[in-house]
Amino acid sequence: xxxxxxxxxxxxxxxxxxxxxxxxxxxxxxxxxxxxxxxxxxxxxxxxxxxxxxxxxxxxxxxxxxxxxxxxxxxxxxxxxxxxxxxxxxxxxxxxxxxxxxxxxxxxxxxxxxxxxxxxxx
Numbered sequence: 001x002x003x004x005x006x007x008x009x010x011x012x013x014x015x016x017x018x019x020x021x022x023x024x025x026x027x028x029x030x031x032x033x034x035x036x037x038x039x040x041x042x043x044x045x046x047x048x049x050x051x052x053x054x055x056x057x058x059x060x061x062x063x064x065x066x067x068x069x070x071x072x073x074x075x076x077x078x079x080x081x082x083x084x085x086x087x088x089x090x091x092x093x094x095x096x097x098x099x100x101x102x103x104x105x106x107x108x109x110x111x112x113x114x115x116x117x118x119x120x121x122x
Contacts, residue, residue, distance in 0.1 A: 005060050005109050009051045012068060012102045016044030019075065019095050023088070032082045036092065039078075043071050043099055050106065058113075065107035072100025 020040030023033035046068055050060045075096030079089040 003054065005106050006051065006054050008102045008105060009047050009054060009060060012099055012106075013044050013047035013051065015095050015099055015102075016040045016042075016047055019043065019092070022091055026088060028084065028088050029082070032079065032084045032088065032092075035078055035082065036075075039071055039075055043068060046071075060106040060110045062107050062110035065103045065110055068103030069100050069107060072096045072098070072103055075099060 023036045079092040
């Protein structure tokens with residue numbers, strides 16, 4: 001892995017896979033289960049796109065990263081709307097925070113890379 005954004009993107013994809021698998025491992029209610037499957041699949045797909053874009057063009061997509069922030073926010077609040085409690089609630093909240101944070105970081109990096117003449121200070 002050449003850049004931190006590639007590592008973060010891979011972790012985001014892994015979180016998407018985890019959020020898809022978790023409801024089947026612990027037995028979640030139907031609404032929460034399908035929410036996690038759909039959102040997790042979308043997170044994994046978007047992270048996969050961002051990873052391939054990084055490999056081809058050298059940076060993540062600002063739009064895709066922004067979508068990941070929104071999906072992370074949805075994962076953060078959805079358990080409170082679906083009535084999930086206990087470990088299932090905290091799993092969704094923790095994964096939502098991480099997906100939103102990782103997406104936010106990648107969006108920031110993408111926005112600085114897309115500006116002409118902009119460089120990230122190291």
